[in-house]
Amino acid sequence: MPVARFRIKDPSTGLFFRDGRRIVRTLPVGSVIKVDHTILDGDQLVDVLWENEKVLMFTQDIRARAEREP
Numbered sequence: 001m002p003v004a005r006f007r008i009k010d011p012s013t014g015l016f017f018r019d020g021r022r023i024v025r026t027l028p029v030g031s032v033i034k035v036d037h038t039i040l041d042g043d044q045l046v047d048v049l050w051e052n053e054k055v056l057m058f059t060q061d062i063r064a065r066a067e068r069e070p
Helices: 059-065
Strands: 003-008 012-018 021-027 032-036 045-050 053-058 066-068
Touching (some): 012 045, 032 053, 045 059, 053 059
Antiparallel strands (some): 003 032, 012 021, 012 053, 032 045, 045 053
16 A cells, blocks of 8 residues: 555544544644555545544545645
8 A cells, every 4th residue: 555644734534433433533733644645536535544543534635634744
């Protein structure tokens, strides 16, 4: 999987799994996520890694609210 790092530049939401339930939390500005950058086209939910935890985020949120790190 081609992994890219993105830094959140505007607060963004993600779906987390807790006790068998999905909850929505905000990823704060400055957070770094890792994602397979080849799947960022379209409008879909994708798995990202944030602080060693799997999170679901919408691709359009990543494109609009994050910047790729070198």
